[in-house]
């Protein structure tokens with residue numbers, strides 16, 4: 259086993275291609291820290307669990323290996339624990355397995371934790387907050403937990419909120435975040451000054467790619483100052499565009515809630531002659547919500563996402579398909595992700611290039627734009643009178659509480675973060691990898707973005723369920739596949755592309 263010298267990347271190489279992309283530990287820069295037995299050892303709820311504590315050498319494989327020999331095939335697919343392997347197993351990239359350790363690096367009454375939420379809303383934020391508080395309190399006896407009010411800037415310009423199990427008791431039933439959120443306002447030194455001045459030694463940071471980039475620089479500054487402070491990230495994105503992890507919390511809830519908008523569009527469209535229902539769903543750069551909501555509904559005739567370019571006019575274009583569908587069926591439903599067709603919009607509208615406080619590009623409203631284009635096309639062509647209704651449920655979807663399965667997922671993420679920080683790990687984010695919870699270095703989840711791959715089976719399923727045109731010629735498809743193969747070789751990552759966004763403050 260060899261450790262890489264790079265501080266950013268803590269790589270451990272094993273035999274035959276095994277690589278552990280490890281996360282930092284407080285002892286990397288503060289040697290000789292005392293350890294304590296994990297209080298869970300004497301917790302009646304957990305003490306009976308066989309193998310409750312995670313072995314220090316357990317890691318989670320990033321990829322399931324597909325093998326062709328039948329013996330190996332059955333071994334892989336019929337024994338799920340295979341995904342959790344020992345460090346001597348020679349199978350590609352691995353992450354440290356999440357969970358409680360026998361030894362912890364904090365005494366219960368020594369811990370002073372804080373929680374912050376940043377970026378846009380997502381169902382499940384309150385559940386994660388609740389479960390960090392309850393996990394710390396009930397599993398580790400911690401009772402000093404602060405909520406940072408209003409995102410990163412709350413560290414240095416707002417009062418804090420005391421969080422106890424009583425305060426957070428029923429917050430999982432509410433949407434939003436009880437400690438509020440914001441965009442922009444990341445000032446690393448002011449944030450770390452505040453952490454130091456308040457005597458905080460565990461920082462739980464819930465947010466998307468921007469937030470996790472912010473968490474990475476906070477960790478670096480804390481390390482630079484030599485502080486015994488664990489920094490743990492919990493990735494949040496309703497768009498499901500964070501790489502490495504199987505799925506982000508709130509995504510299932512969003513897909514489920516999107517059905518209500520699609521149902522309404524279908525009812526409206528189906529109740530009038532040549533009715534068209536257009537629904538805009540979230541997805542700045544990734545069309546996962548639109549794709550899954552379409553597959554879940556079966557009432558959608560066309561799904562447009564950022565990853566799949568489309569065109570309006572001429573043979574094989576959207577207008578032709580709409581006309582065909584209305585003639586066949588009398589009505590239709592179109593789902594469009596907010597980032598779809600932005601190239602067409604900037605061609606026809608003056609490009610605005612505005613940004614939000616975090617530096618994210620503000621997109622123009624593609625739903626409104628496409629609705630107007632369709633209306634105008636059919637009116638000007640005198641082809642047929644259409645009745646189009648446009649629904650934008652974005653904030654209604656984001657603001658709801660998480661559903662039951664997301665609640666369970668949020669709980670496990672929160673508890674993984676708590677176990678990791680108590681065990682002295684820092685500079686990590688938690689996530690489900692191949693169905694197992696793992697600790698992932700920040701850079702792994704911020705450097706790329708997860709996208710729908712339109713040459714994969716899932717998009718093919720969608721095309722076959724809607725029967726919409728692919729909007730691609732055979733030549734373009736072949737080029738897409740070639741490009742995909744090239745990326746695959748370069749990145750060794752199924753459906754990610756480089757995250758080119760610049761640092762934002």
Ligand SMILES: Nc1ncnc2c1ncn2[C@@H]1O[C@H](COP(=O)(O)OP(=O)(O)O)[C@@H](O)[C@H]1O
Pocket residue numbers: 376377378409410411440441442443444465466467468469470471472473475494615616618760761762763
């Ligand atoms: N590169 C970065 N470095 C430091 N902080 C960042 C960076 N990008 C974004 N942030 C901060 O993270 C927070 C949330 O970012 P934002 O992009 O709005 O949402 P999300 O985390 O959901 O992507 C903001 O306070 C923003 O200032």
Ligand SMILES: O=P(O)(O)OC[C@H]1O[C@](O)(COP(=O)(O)O)[C@@H](O)[C@@H]1O
Pocket residue numbers: 377378379466467494495496497540541542596614618656
């Ligand atoms: O109006 P707001 O609050 O800026 O949020 C809009 C954006 O938030 C999102 O829902 C999620 O964005 P983040 O993950 O960056 O917070 C996007 O899909 C959407 O474009």
Ligand SMILES: [Mg+2]
Pocket residue numbers: 377466467468
């Ligand atoms: Mg973001």
